[in-house]
Amino acid sequence: MVVNTTGERIHRVAVELFARKGFHGVGIRELAQHAQLSSASLYHYMGTKEALLAEIMHDCLRRLVSAGREAVASVDDPTERLGRLVALHVLAHAERAQETAVVDNEVNSLSPALRRSVVAARDSYERLWADAIADGRHSGAFRADPDGVARRGLLEMCSGVARWYSSTGPMPLDDLAREYALLALRALGPTEPAAPDVDVCREIVLTTWGAVGSADFA
């Protein structure tokens, strides 16, 4: 995790540039310029550009895993668990659109060893979804999900929020998170599921991402 101020600045600048121009579209010199450093100082702080990308992804995935675990920790009902995971994912992808988009778009920019470690971290996160879906299947609340097709589809649906959500849009974000949760729950089974507790998800997102860029956190 990035803790010092210069490291934090590099991290933020890189997230913004990678999200806007893609990993391959950002040069070292441009990174250094935006971070107000010489290229030599930048190297000192970040190692390679690829290591910086992997660090950004691991930081984001660590937060997603931790937030997801917290959201479902004391919840037995699989419908409420999956509903919370969906709402949390939507909130995080709307509020932290740049870093989540970097995680979603740039996995193939990593070389095999770094890619494996990022994919393993992503798998840990997706396992929270898979467990909720499997438990809902056992309890009779959800349909079967052969090959995790529904899980993957619903994850993509929710991650897409990072691409289009704008805080100036007509629907408040918490309502959007609730709507997405209901869409996902209906797709998996219950005809009229109860909406999950979005307030608790909102709290968890604020706590989890509070340390980074809390000033620009709407």
Place this chain on the structure above:
Amino acid sequence: MVVNTTGERIHRVAVELFARKGFHGVGIRELAQHAQLSSASLYHYMGTKEALLAEIMHDCLRRLVSAGREAVASVDDPTERLGRLVALHVLAHAERAQETAVVDNEVNSLSPALRRSVVAARDSYERLWADAIADGRHSGAFRADPDGVARRGLLEMCSGVARWYSSTGPMPLDDLAREYALLALRALGPTEPAAPDVDVCREIVLTTWGAVGSADFA
């Protein structure tokens, strides 16, 4: 539409490079090299790199609109219409993952005027989905979709297939398209909807994209 061989080669090379490295990550010299042209010849054929990107997007969106219209042309039932649109979208995004990913990822790389024209083309396509959903709402088959939230979520779910689908995966593509259609239809209303006619969608995709790269079309 690209018709001559050199133009077609540039188009294909650009799709592949933009999809893999992002628009900003691909230089003119690299494009020329991969298309086996001098930079001067490349300019002759393509104009600016941005014009080439817009041309790729318009070509893909024109095919999607035409395929979508064909899929729903003679169908009255909104459930079958939306089911076919979903299946078609999944098939196209799996089979033409690179060009559809370029459309989905690079809209913000365009300057305002070109972006407006691409967004207008995308709106024409999404209107097919919106009309099917609205008609299903009127007929009582679907729930209301305030602010198009479900439409947008389901489009993102299906577009995501371009990011992860592999023809070596466990589920045949036509089954995947059918599963996605059922997920979408359940999310919008009917508890146990009928699967759409995926065969007809498969035919339309083959006809629509047959002219480009039919050799590498699985």
